[in-house]
Amino acid sequence: MLQITLDDQVLTVYGRRWANMEKTLLLHDDLTGYSGIFSGQQEVKFEEKVTPADGALLWEITATLPAGKAGRSISLEKIIPPPENIDFADLHCWNCSILSGVNRFDKVVADDFWQMGVTHYHKRQFSSFYGNDDYSRWGNVRQAAFYDPLQNYGLHVSAPGDFHSGIIYFRYDKAGLHLLDSEQYLSSDHPVVWKLYLLPVPGCYRPGMEWFFNKHREFFEPENEAGRELTGSFGLTNPLSTDATLDFMQKFGAEFTELHNHFPKYGDWLTEEDEWECVVTHDYPELPPPPGKISRKKIREFIGKLHDRNIKVLYYIQCSGDCFLPYAREKFPDAIAINREGVWHPAWRECCLCNSSKETSFGKHIADIIEKLPGTYSEIDGVFIDQLCYPVEDLAHSDGQTGINNKPVANLDSTYYDNVKRLAELLHKENKIVWGNGSFDLQVQRHVDGLMAEGSCGVSELLKYFCLVKPLLVHQYPRSVHQVELIFAFALRAGAWLYSIGASSSVYDFPSVTPEIEEVFHRCVPMLEVLRKRSYCFEPHPLTLPDGVAGDVFISNDGKEYIVTAVTVAAPYENAVAEELTVKLDLKGLTAGSEAVYRTPFSNGWQPAQLSGNTLILPEHHGMSIIRITRK
DSSP states (O other): OOOEEEETTEEEETTEEEEEOTTOEEEESOGGGTTSOOTTGGGOEEEEEEEEETTEEEEEEEEEOOTTSOOEEEEEEEEEOOOTTOSEEEEEEOOSSTTOEEEEEETTOOSSSOEETTEEOOTTSOOOTTSOTTOEEOTTTOEEEEEETTTTEEEEEEOOTTOOOSEEEEEEETTEEEEEEEEEEEBTTBOEEEEEEEEEEOSSSHHHHHHHHHHTGGGTSOSSTHHHHOOSEEEEEOTTOOHHHHHHHHHTTEEEEEEOSOSSSTTOTTOOOSSBOOTHHHHOTTSOOOSSOBOHHHHHHHHHHHHHTTOEEEEEEOSSEEEEHHHHHHHOGGGBOBOTTSSBOBOSTTEEEEOOSTTSHHHHHHHHHHHHHHHHTTTOOEEEEEEEOOOOEETTSOOSSEEETTEEEEEGGGGHHHHHHHHHHHHHTTTOEEEEEEOOSTTTTTTOSEEEEETSSTHHHHHHHHOSSSOEEEEOOOSSHHHHHHHHHHHHHHTOOEEEEEEOSSOSSOOOOOHHHHHHHHHHHHHHHTTTTOEEOOSSSOEEOOTTEEEEEEEOTTSSEEEEEEEESSOSSTTOOOEEEEEEEOOTTOOTTOOEEEEOTTOSSOEEOEEETTEEEEEEEBSEEEEEEEOO
C-alpha cells in the first residue's frame, strides 16, 4: 500500500501531512544567479507529473521553451518544506563533505540556518566537496534522507540512478530541503527534465538506501565477481621496480598491484614508441635517474615477475582527464577543456584536462587505446582507471545538456560514461578486473568492479555507499605508524577488506618498513579478514555507538553473522587505551541464542563479548574493534 501522496501540492507521508509544496519550484539562471528568480520565467512552460513507482512517487518536472526563444542556462530548484508538528529531524546525505553522515537539525533557531548539534552553520562558514559555499554536491550517490527517529517516519529523496542531469546540489535552511539541479541548458529543441523519487521511510536513512539499491542494483554490483574474490593487500609498482620491492610486496601478502608510470607522458597510455623514458623522469626530477628506458618487452617481463610471485597486475590508464600540456597543445588542441576564466584546467604536473568525448581528437585517441589495449598486453589481469573524478566545467565543448552563462557547455563527467563502459566490456569478456580510483559519481563508477579510497581520508565515507557490495580498497603509504593506523581505521568504518601496503609508483627500490609499522600490519590485518565479501546491513537504526566512536553494521558473506565495527575516532591505535565499550543493538536477526565474539589489534584471537538482550559489551575495546554476532 502506497504510504505517500501528493494531492493539490500537499505532501502526505504515512497519513501525516508533511508540507504544502505550493510555490516551491524556482527557476534560476544558474548558480551565479541564485539570489533572484529568473526574470524570464514567464517564457518557460512547466509541466509536472506525479506517478506511483514501487512504493514511492516519481515526480517529473519538464521545462520547455517556446520556438524562437534564445536558449539559456537554467537551474531548477525544488524546496521540500519540513514536516509539520515536528521539533527536530535528522538529515543523512551520502556525501564526503563536512555534512557527511547523520546530522541533527533542531528547529529552534530563528535565523537563516538551523542549528546542527551545538554549532551554527551560516553562509560561508563551511566548504563542500565539489560544491561552493552554500551548496553540497548531491550528485554523488543522488540520495538524501530527512526523518524523525522518535516519531519513526521520514522522507527519502533520490534521483534515478540512470538519469542524466546537471549537477545536483542540496541545501537546507528554515524553508526546508532545497534540491537544485544546476547548469542545465534549455532551448526550444532541448527541454530540461528533472526526475525525483519521494519515498516514505521509517525514522532511519537505511531503508531508503536499500530501496534505491534494489531499484538500481546494476550500479552497485560488480560486473565481474573476480574483484570480490581478491583478498590480502595491494601495492603500487612501475616497470623499473626492483626485485627487492617485489619481495617486500610478497612478504606483506600483496595479491594485486597497480602498474603505474609505464608511459612516457600523461595522455599517452599505450605509446607507439619502441623505447621511451619513464614519465617519472619528468614528474620527479629530484629523484635519481631511472635505470634505463622502458619498452613493451620490459613491461611484459615485469608482468611475468609479478605473476611469478602470484601478484595480479592492473594496468594504469585514464579514460579522460590528464594530458601533458605540451603534448595536448601539439596533438589535441581542439580537446583542451576551458574553465570560466577562459584558460585550461590545471591537473597533474604540467598537465591539463582534456575532453575525451567522441567528437574530439583526444576522445578518438583514448578510444583507439581502449580498443588496442587488451590485445597489446593480454597478460594483464585488468586495469586500474585513475582519476574517475573530474566533474569540472568545460566551456570549450558541449555535452548537449549542460549550460553556463546562457551557452551550451560540457561537464567532464559526461566524457567518462562511454569510455569506461567500452573498456569494461572488452576486459570483462576475458574475465579481467576493472578497478577505479574514486569515483565520486554513481554513473561514472557503474562498470568498475572495485574502488580505491586514496589517502585514507574521509573519501572512504562516501565510497562505502558505492561499495554496498563492491570491494573497497583503502590506500595510504606506510610512512608512519599513524598513517598505517588510518588505513585500518577507515577500512573498518567503511567495511573494506582490502588494504594498501604502499610500495611505490615512482621510486624503484621501495624504502624499508620499520619494525613498528610492520607490527601494526601484523596486529590489524586479521581484523579485516572477516569482512571479505560482506554486504551492507540495511536494517533501520541497527546500532548506537558512544560519542566519539564511529562504525557500521555489515552482513557476512555466508549470511550467518552480523559484523559490527567500532573505531575510536580520536585514538584508533597508537594512543588508544583498553576500555570497556557498550553498544546498543536493534537487529532483526538477533535471538536469545545469538553469540558474539570480538577482537582488537591487541587481542589474542577472538574473545567472547557480553551480549544481553540488545546490549553488547566489549570488555577491552582498544581503539579499534570488530564484532561477529550470529544471526538467524
